[in-house]
Amino acid sequence: MDNSWIDICGMIGGVILPLFSLPLILRVLKRKSSSDISLVWAIGVYSCFIVMLPSAVTSEDLIYKTYSIINIILFTGVVFVAVKYRKGPSA
Numbered sequence: 001m002d003n004s005w006i007d008i009c010g011m012i013g014g015v016i017l018p019l020f021s022l023p024l025i026l027r028v029l030k031r032k033s034s035s036d037i038s039l040v041w042a043i044g045v046y047s048c049f050i051v052m053l054p055s056a057v058t059s060e061d062l063i064y065k066t067y068s069i070i071n072i073i074l075f076t077g078v079v080f081v082a083v084k085y086r087k088g089p090s091a
Contacts, residue, residue, distance in 0.1 A: 007063065014067030021074040025081050034082040046079045 028034045049072050056068030 010063040011066065014063045015070060018067065018071040018074045021071075021078050025074075025077045028081040028085050032085055034085040035087075037082045039082060039086065042079050042082045046075055049075055 024037070028037070049068070053068055053072055056065050059065050
């Protein structure tokens with residue numbers, strides 16, 4: 001059985017899913033506040049991505065590797081703006 005369509009779908013999902021971090025980053029930048037984002041959640045998720053990254057980078061699975069690298073880059077942005085704008089515009 002040919003799994004190429006499964007791999008294509010997986011790669012598309014692996015690239016698109018992390019892009020959903022962009023609206024969150026843009027909303028925080030626009031409002032200059034991240035008070036509605038849980039820092040425990042953001043840092044917890046980010047920590048899990050960091051712990052998974054060595055496995056992803058050394059994996060032969062291109063979909064897992066691509067997803068993890070794109071996700072860590074974009075979620076770094078989420079954590080950065082969440083921490084930077086935690087107290088609002090004056091922080």
